[in-house]
Amino acid sequence: MKKTKKLIKNNIGFLYILPWVIGFAAFKLYPFASSFYYSFTDYILRKGQAVTRYGLFNYQEFFTNKDMLKAFFVTFRYAFMTVPLKLLFALFVAYILSFKIKGVGLFRTAYYIPSILGGSVAIAVLWSALFQKQGIINGILGAVGIAGPSWLGDGNLALFTICLLRVWQFGSAMVIFLAALKGIPTDLYESAAIDGAGSAIRFAKITVPLITPSIFYNLVTQLVQAFQEFNGPYIITKGGPNQATTLISLLIYGQAFQRFQMGMASAMAWILFVVVGALSAIAFASQKHWVYYADEVAK
């Protein structure tokens, strides 16, 4: 009796995290595990439809189906185009903002607005208006004598257009870089300047190493996000033209919620998960080679 009381008293904190424990079990762990199970079945969600086959056939289908492989490839292209562009741009702007600039707050706010609104359908609508053949982007290009291309009609350009929508939302990554840049002690720069280091060398040898934790954080979060991109291609290009912007998330959506092929959708989702997991694992494993945490450097 006394023992149980003590046990409860010592673990009272568990009661506070109980909502999360339930939520984790019901809305994360169980669906996660069950999708692994479904991925080996031919489960179709309709009244009375039961599983009739078990096996690896969904995975076999994936690796032999041209459209699915293409979506896989397009997703990689999208992610490896978007993430570096976005991070480089974010770092570049954050670096400029880290100098003594009047109105930093104003610039920061302006740059941040797209990040807050950019994921919305409304902005995707705006984007498709801007990039129409007769749209304002081509209008401005025409005014300076460049014949604007058909942004949404050409496969590569369409992918680039939805990539730009993400790059435009560089604000949150930038704010994180800026906080890291502001945290670099100025005496480091001063002593480097005395030693005769130019600004390029200072940037490469002091700035970049000291903000590697935030580069790492931005890299991983943006990568996870990019592999899940849905709204942009779904609304702006509808996966087209000729499936050039059909990212894997669009295919999963089609399989799961238009055809209710839950088995196939789960298999594709798991392939996506393994890819994202592997990339994050590589990033985490590579950390010790290039990410410097402040407490290690200071000593």
Next chain:
Amino acid sequence: MKKRGKRGQVQTALRYIVLIGVGVLMLYPLIWMVFATFKSNAEIFGSIALWPEKWNFEAYKSIFKKYSGQLNLPMAMANTYKMVLTKVAFTVASATLTAYGFARFNFIGHKTLFAVMISTLFLPQTVLNAPQYIMFAKWGMLDSYLPIVLPSLFAVDTYFVFMLVQFLRGIPKEMEEAAAIDGCNSFQTLLRVICPMLSPAMVSCALFQFMWSSNDFMGPLIYISTVAKKPASVFIKMCMDTDAGTAWNRILAFSLLALAPSLVIFFFAQKTFVEGISAGSLKG
């Protein structure tokens, strides 16, 4: 800067030019959007001038036009904020409880559970969509807001838990110890001591959740099938499917109005947003 003389001045000028240029790239599309809603469809695609040649209020006259005979923009926005406000309240409450549990108590499995919680930050929602849908179908919750709102009651958006834990770690424990001596139990301490101090971080969670769930498209797209129940995000996509090519001014006007609440909130609370995003990231 002064010592470096002319070269420094040129550099500073260059920096301002770049910053202003980037600012224009960021904001011009939005400003263009505002004016485009007052242009005719022909003018939107025929002129690069920002200012409308002729102010056209056609787009705003169809605000109450019902699509599929069942849903107009104000109704759709009401649906959105029904969901969003519930979700915000649920999230702040559940995330605060969980963060308090993790930051202030020790219990069996604390370390493991915390690691599990952090790792779910990297679990793609795309993997969970299909099985969650099957689950909610079995529970008979399809075509209701429950699949979208209910999980928030259980702190599933661990980003917010993490953010609050980080903030709590920075708050000294003396006040709580004093409260305990005064006979407060741990829940009373949470309400009377922790919450007042944690409130800036809680506000920041509420604001982020407000923005993110207002933007949410995939959730309602999957779960809500009755047209009259659809939120603004899905409504705009519906309008785009019927009107694109014919009435861009109208779709843009609807989009702008749907963004308006988020924009207003952002302008009133911009500092919270900008500081919140860096507080939530890894501070080391």
